[in-house]
Amino acid sequence: MAITREGMTVSQTQQETDADKKAFYEQLQGFVGLQIGPPQPAPDEVNIPMIRHLVEAVGDENPIYLDEAAAKASRHGEVVAPPTMLQAWVMHGITPRSNEGDGPYEQMNRLLFSKGFTSVVATNCEQVYDRYVKPGDRLSMTTTIDSISEEKTTGLGTGHFVTTRQDYWDADGNRVGSMLFRIIRFRPAAKSKPKPPRPAPATTHDNSWWFDALKDGTLLIQRCKGCGELRNPPHPMCASCRSMEWDSIEAKGTGSIHSYVVTHYPVVPSFDYPLPILLVDLDEGVRMVMNPIDATPEDLQIGRKVTIEVHKCDPDLSLPFARLAK
Amino acid sequence: MSNKLGRTAAICGIGATEFSKDSGRSEMKLAVEAVSAAIDDAGLTPSDVDGMVTYSTDNNPDVEIARNVGIGGLRHFSRVHYGGGAACGTIALATMAVATGAADVVVCYRAFNERSGRRFGAGVQDLPNAATAERAQFSYTSSQGLLTPASWVAMVARRYMHLYGATSEDFGRVAVAMRKHAATNPAAWFYNQPITLEEHQQSRWIVDPLHLFDCCQESDGAQAIIVTTPERARDLKQKPVMIDAVAQGAGKDQWTMTSFYRDDIAQLPEMKIVADELWSSSGLTPADIQTAVLYDHFSPYVLMQLEEFGFCKRGEAKDFIKNGNIELGGDLPLNTHGGQLGEAYIHGMNGIAEGVRQVRGTSVNQIPRVEHVLVSAGTGVPTSGLILGVDR
Ligand SMILES: [Zn+2]
Numbered sequence: 001m002a003i004t005r006e007g008m009t010v011s012q013t014q015q016e017t018d019a020d021k022k023a024f025y026e027q028l029q030g031f032v033g034l035q036i037g038p039p040q041p042a043p044d045e046v047n048i049p050m051i052r053h054l055v056e057a058v059g060d061e062n063p064i065y066l067d068e069a070a071a072k073a074s075r076h077g078e079v080v081a082p083p084t085m086l087q088a089w090v091m092h093g094i095t096p097r098s099n100e101g102d103g104p105y106e107q108m109n110r111l112l113f114s115k116g117f118t119s120v121v122a123t124n125c126e127q128v129y130d131r132y133v134k135p136g137d138r139l140s141m142t143t144t145i146d147s148i149s150e151e152k153t154t155g156l157g158t159g160h161f162v163t164t165r166q167d168y169w170d171a172d173g174n175r176v177g178s179m180l181f182r183i184i185r186f187r188p189a190a191k192s193k194p195k196p197p198r199p200a201p202a203t204t205h206d207n208s209w210w211f212d213a214l215k216d217g218t219l220l221i222q223r224c225k226g227c228g229e230l231r232n233p234p235h236p237m238c239a240s241c242r243s244m245e246w247d248s249i250e251a252k253g254t255g256s257i258h259s260y261v262v263t264h265y266p267v268v269p270s271f272d273y274p275l276p277i278l279l280v281d282l283d284e285g286v287r288m289v290m291n292p293i294d295a296t297p298e299d300l301q302i303g304r305k306v307t308i309e310v311h312k313c314d315p316d317l318s319l320p321f322a323r324l325a326k
Numbered sequence: 327m328s329n330k331l332g333r334t335a336a337i338c339g340i341g342a343t344e345f346s347k348d349s350g351r352s353e354m355k356l357a358v359e360a361v362s363a364a365i366d367d368a369g370l371t372p373s374d375v376d377g378m379v380t381y382s383t384d385n386n387p388d389v390e391i392a393r394n395v396g397i398g399g400l401r402h403f404s405r406v407h408y409g410g411g412a413a414c415g416t417i418a419l420a421t422m423a424v425a426t427g428a429a430d431v432v433v434c435y436r437a438f439n440e441r442s443g444r445r446f447g448a449g450v451q452d453l454p455n456a457a458t459a460e461r462a463q464f465s466y467t468s469s470q471g472l473l474t475p476a477s478w479v480a481m482v483a484r485r486y487m488h489l490y491g492a493t494s495e496d497f498g499r500v501a502v503a504m505r506k507h508a509a510t511n512p513a514a515w516f517y518n519q520p521i522t523l524e525e526h527q528q529s530r531w532i533v534d535p536l537h538l539f540d541c542c543q544e545s546d547g548a549q550a551i552i553v554t555t556p557e558r559a560r561d562l563k564q565k566p567v568m569i570d571a572v573a574q575g576a577g578k579d580q581w582t583m584t585s586f587y588r589d590d591i592a593q594l595p596e597m598k599i600v601a602d603e604l605w606s607s608s609g610l611t612p613a614d615i616q617t618a619v620l621y622d623h624f625s626p627y628v629l630m631q632l633e634e635f636g637f638c639k640r641g642e643a644k645d646f647i648k649n650g651n652i653e654l655g656g657d658l659p660l661n662t663h664g665g666q667l668g669e670a671y672i673h674g675m676n677g678i679a680e681g682v683r684q685v686r687g688t689s690v691n692q693i694p695r696v697e698h699v700l701v702s703a704g705t706g707v708p709t710s711g712l713i714l715g716v717d718r
Contacts (some may be wrong), residue, residue, distance in 0.1 A: 199451040199473065201465030204458065211465075232587070233466045239579075259485040259591065262534035263477050268451050271471045274534070279481055279586050287587050289470050297534070302488045319469055 021151050024115060028148045028160065034104040036143040036164065042090045046081050046137040054085055080132040086168055086177045089133070090141040104145065108162070109185070116187040117159045123184055129177045139176065142167050146180060159186025197314040198270045207234045213248075214318040217310045220248040221286055232286035253308040255282040255322070262297040276300055280308070280322050293321045300324075328607035329573060331418065334425035336559035336566040336717065339368025339552035340679040345515055345670030348442040349546035357386040357437035358394040360548035365395070368552050369563030370431060375552075377402035377429030379419045381412035383673075386437050402429035406574075408582060410623060410704025411596075413674025414712045418572045420553035430554060436675040437548030445544050449473035467584055476541050476624065478583040479706060480533040483626035486592040487535060490641035492629060494535055498526035500625035500660075501539040501667055503653045508664025511690045515543055516668045540625040542666035549675035551682070556717065567685040570698060570715040571608035575599030576708035583706045594627070597634040597702065600711040605636070608713055610698060612637045615713075617684055617693045618658060618700040619677035622665040627705040628652075635700065654691055662691040674703045681714045 044050070048066070055065050063070030064080055071079040081089075112118075133139065149161035166179040203211055210233070213220045222234045226243025237244050259279040267273050276297050280288050292300065293309065305325035312318045341363025343349070343356050365372055375397045378388035388403045402423040406412035413436070420432035440446060450464055451473050472478065486492055505521045508514035521539060529538035559566035577595030579588045588595070605611060612635060620631045629643035637658060638646040646652075652660040663669045663680035670676055681699040683689040702711040 198471070199464075199468040200455055201469055202455045202457060202461040203465070204462050206459075207462060207465060259481050259488070261472070261477055261480040261484060262531070263471060263474075263480075264531040264533065266447070266449055266474065268449060268471065268473060270451070274531075275471045277470050277472050277477070277481070279485075279591075289467050289472055289586065291470050302485070313469070317469060 025148075025150045027111065028108065031104050031108040031145045032148055034145050036105040036145065037103050039169070040090050040141045040143075042139045042141075043092065044089075046089055046133050046135050046139070048079070048135055050088070051079075051081050051085070051135075054082060054088070076132060076134075078134060080134045081137075083129045083132060083177070084127065086127055086129070086133070087166070087179060089139045090168070105143075105164075108145065108148075112160065112162075112185045117185040119157065119159075119186050119188050120183050121156060121186070123161065123182045125182070126180045127177060128179070130175050131177075133170075133176050137176070138171050140169050142169070152184075154184065154186070155189075156184065157186040157189040159184045193269075196270050198317060198319075199268075200317060206236045209248075210234045211317075214310055214320065215312075215316075217318065219251040219253065219308060219310055219320045221251050221282070221284055222246050222248050230284055230286050232282075232288060249284070251282055251284060251308065251320075255280045255306050255308060257281075257300065257302050257304045257306060257322075258287060259302060260300045262300075278306070278322050280306060282308070288320060290320045290322050293323050295324050328603055330607070331421045331425060331569070331573075332571045332607050333556065333568055335421040335553050335569045336556045337417075337551055337569065337678075337682050337714065338554050338559040338562045338564055338566060339364040339366075339370065340550070340682050341365070341367050342513075342549045342672075342676065342679060343437075343547050345513060345545050345547040345672065345676070346441075347515070347544075347546060349439055350442075353437050353439050353443070353548075354386050354390060354394070356439070356546070356548035357391050357435055357550075360437060360550040361391055361395050361433050361435055364433065364550035364552050367564065368554075370552070372396040373398045375431045375433050376400055377420060377423050377432030379404050379406070379416040379423075379432060379434045380436060381406040381409065381416055381673075383409050384436055384438065386435075391433075391435070397433075400429075402432060406710075408704070408708045410621065410673045411707035411709040413621070413678060413703035414572060414701060414710035415574050415703065416675075417551065417553060417569060417678065417712055418574055418710055421569055421572050424553055424555050430558065432553045433550055434553065434675070435548065435550040436673045438673070439546040440671060440673075441544040441546050443546075447474055447476065447541070447544055463582055463584065472584075474533070475583060475706075476536050477533045479624040479626060480536045481584075481586060482591050482706070483624070484535050486626060486630060489592050490644065492626075492641075492644040494537065494540075495523060495527065496629065496644040496647065497535075497540050497625040498523050498537070499647050500622065500628045500652070501526050503647075503650070504622060504661055504665040504667035505539075506653055507659075507662050507691055508668025511664050511669060513690075514664040514669040515545065516664060536624060536626075539667070542623045542671045545666075545670035545672060547670055547672050547676075549672045549679055551675065551678055560717065565686050566717040567682045568715045568717050570610065570713040571604040572710070572712040573600045573603035573607065574708070574710040575603065580708060582708075585706070592630070593640075594630050594634050594705050594709075596707070596709050597631055597705055597711070600702070600709055601635045604700070604711055604713050610713060614698050615658065615700045616696045616698065617660070617662055619661050619663075619665070619681050619702070620700075621674055621677065621702045621704050621709075622661055622667050623671070623704060625667065628660065631702055631705060635702075654693075659691075659693055662689055662693065677701055678712070681712075685714050685716055
């Protein structure tokens with residue numbers, strides 16, 4: 001019963017959201033085809049010095065852009081500008097343009113912002129050329145909202161692709177080229193929450209020394225001072241001789257897999273799943289549970305040799321980890 | 327020397343709530359319903375009860391149940407440790423009380439909302455981090471992500487597979503048998519829902535090598551069992567069910583579900599102690615058992631218990647269970663109620679009730695000519711077991 005109720009709630013939310021999205025998309029489509037602001041005139045006519053700057057910067061040695069003789073001999077019959085400079089001719093300098101008021105583009109952006117699509121990234125640009133432009137041409141540009149996509153989810157987040165079309169015109173009002181410029185206005189993907197720390201061990205007077213040594217990067221094995229027997233996990237009395245006197249030795253850091261599991265469920269946010277966990281026989285003869293490093297579940301095999309490394313998991317916890325021997 | 331508890335007490339009443347995933351009421355309400363039903367089943371009145379036993383993780387104080395049900399003064403009350411391992415342990419304590427005169431009529435019970443409330447399968451990651459040995463037992467496994475009963479059992483199961491060549495399909499045969507039995511038990515959650523071995527194999531991983539269908543359910547419900555003297559039982563409403571033997575056991579180097587430090591982890595020495603005690607104290611052998619309820623929180627431990635009880639040799643359970651041998655009609659039908667995989671996870675108490683029904687002859691999946699039923703409690707922890715028999 002509870003499952004059914006939950007299921008209904010989820011699907012209703014889903015329907016409302018889809019309807020909202022559709023209405024919002026329709027609203028956005030109202031901006032498609034609108035021209036953004038008045039035509040932008042180029043600050044300068046097409047000129048040799050700017051062409052020179054570009055071809056030198058990009059290392060383009062085609063003589064038709066600067067060498068009058070070579071250009072004359074070409075099918076152009078005169079010097080022409082590199083087509084890819086199309087956008088450059090109408091670009092403004094580093095001084096920002098004055099605020100252009102409340103046109104369709106600003107209105108569209110406000111609508112996008114209202115739904116949280118506040119971030120922007122340019123995604124691609126395509127140019128089409130009607131003719132070569134040449135020194136002396138004085139260009140102007142008009143911008144139109146070409147298309148707005150429905151909601152899409154990308155690696156950046158969820159948003160709408162907005163494509164504008166810049167048309168470039170000569171003084172006679174003939175188009176010389178055009179450019180489609182696509183951006184995505186998106187809602188930044190929520191930063192994934194930092195992983196909570198691993199469940200902390202309960203430490204007592206009998207085992208805290210072992211965890212403290214791990215924090216210093218050392219894996220210790222408790223040793224009975226009465227009979228020399230090694231034991232793990234730590235405990236206060238030797239079951240062989242009942243001595244409560246003990247010291248410890250540093251583990252050599254070698255062993256083999258005694259058994260292992262690969263946990264899939266439940267997913268505890270401190271870990272990545274599927275999560276392999278090993279029961280390791282240390283060569284000294286004691287056993288410990290540890291996670292493997294750099295191993296996939298397929299690599300695991302009972303009896304496989306491992307080397308053991310101590311790694312810091314968080315400021316308060318370091319643990320031994322097993323690296324599969326080659 | 328074995329204990330002298332055999333045939334000193336009998337079970338005279340059983341009572342349960344329905345088994346569900348969401349009881350919709352308090353654990354205390356479940357408890358009083360089951361206890362009250364068991365008193366009615368026995369033909370007793372609440373004031374006849376003078377002893378109560380439950381086991382750890384039960385949230386219902388005995389005196390509060392007594393207050394609710396109208397049970398008067400109590401002469402014996404006790405609580406056994408280790409969760410499901412203590413299911414038959416409650417009967418052991420009740421038997422000791424009855425045999426010694428510490429009490430005459432003892433109610434043993436378990437009531438919980440284990441599915442709609444705190445789920446044992448959710449893991450121990452959020453347990454309070456006290457500086458106690460009880461809590462520190464998790465200190466060597468939890469930080470590595472070994473947090474659930476399924477994960478603890480899986481570690482042992484993998485080793486068992488490695489040593490004896492048992493496969494996931496062998497575990498699956500247990501699940502298929504339990505679901506087959508549940509399919510004809512109207513009280514079972516999985517009534518009318520048998521599974522195939524293929525479905526077992528295709529069920530999702532919980533902890534590899536355990537599939538979903540290797541893991542028992544999580545359930546809400548309550549079960550109560552009433553123990554009294556054989557003499558008194560004979561005067562009551564139901565045919566007495568004799569407690570032929572009862573025993574508890576904790577093994578050498580015992581941990582709670584994580585006995586990973588023994589030389590051989592693919593054994594259940596705690597259950598071997600129970601088995602030896604049951605056989606020696608009763609004089610019975612595996613050949614005397616017509617049907618058994620083996621604790622099936624996770625299917626691999628059913629195989630290992632068959633070996634510890636001596637129904638087959640070590641490592642040979644995978645052969646023993648083949649060809650429907652543990653299903654109705656087989657040599658040793660197991661968990662005829664559907665077990666905890668099929669009926670409900672009531673921490674083993676519902677298995678004792680099924681043992682009682684088999685001896686009474688009232689099971690929905692009744693085995694012919696039942697004389698002795700073996701019942702075990704939770705494995706991998708300090709545990710317990712009993713043999714129920716007909717009165718002679
Ligand atoms: Zn010693």
